[in-house]
Amino acid sequence: MLDRMFRANETITARSVTRSVIGFSATTSITRDEWRSAQLAVWIQRQSDLRKIQEQADKHSKPKLLAKLEQKEKRIRELEQTVDLLLSSHRSMIHAVGEVGGMRAWLKFYEKHQGIQKQLSDIGAFPSSVVPISTNPGKPQ
Template sequence: MKLEKLESILKRMLDGNITITARSITRLNDSPFKHASDLTRNPDRRNLVETYQARQQELRALIEKTDKSSRTNLQARVARLVKENELLKEELELLVASHKAMLLAVGEMGGMAAWRRFFPTWEETRKRLSQLRALPTAEVTELSGRQK
């Protein structure tokens, strides 16, 4: 009788993904067992509890493997994305620096007219480059002794 009741409790705990231990079984309201030793001293009860514990471990391992949004998979994905983000930031910094140098060189070779030939939509491109801070900056100062 108690073995059947125990099996019923264990099935319910397994279905509800409630961790199966001798102590957790005794805490249930409908449990006929008052102490954990009521389960661990009796070989048949202990074997039944151990069987269900093994099933629960297998089930949890299977769920972990198949669940694409499991905690382990999410942590690995976040770590991969953080690393990828850092790499992209480094690449952006390199491209911005090289772009500034390229614009300075084009400026020396032919100025804005030469640059516009490569970028027909130069105004939109210039706005985007400005947002990325990829345009070289220069401070213009007026010379005081010159006549206009």
């Protein structure tokens, strides 16, 4: 019974054990018997030690967890800024390629890579002056 109570994190006292064990009607059934009383004391101490360790771990881990969360949020902001920079750069490069007459070759390359073209379009990597290639070359979009 003591092991079950310990594992379930139920507070172990003579009264709680008495309520849990059929056949014990009073706490003195436990406290007067030397062996039972000693076993109760051992399990109460084990539970106390475990709870102290848990409490210390909670105190130490919350600040660490918050610091780690803050680092992750900072990293996400940095990555979002990088993505914004790369999108802007990508749009500018596509626009520059179009201005020097290389747009046809660029579009021909992406004709074979419709999945990439769709992803770039979905994230807004194409400048507004570029119309994505149709998957059916014979049909206008």
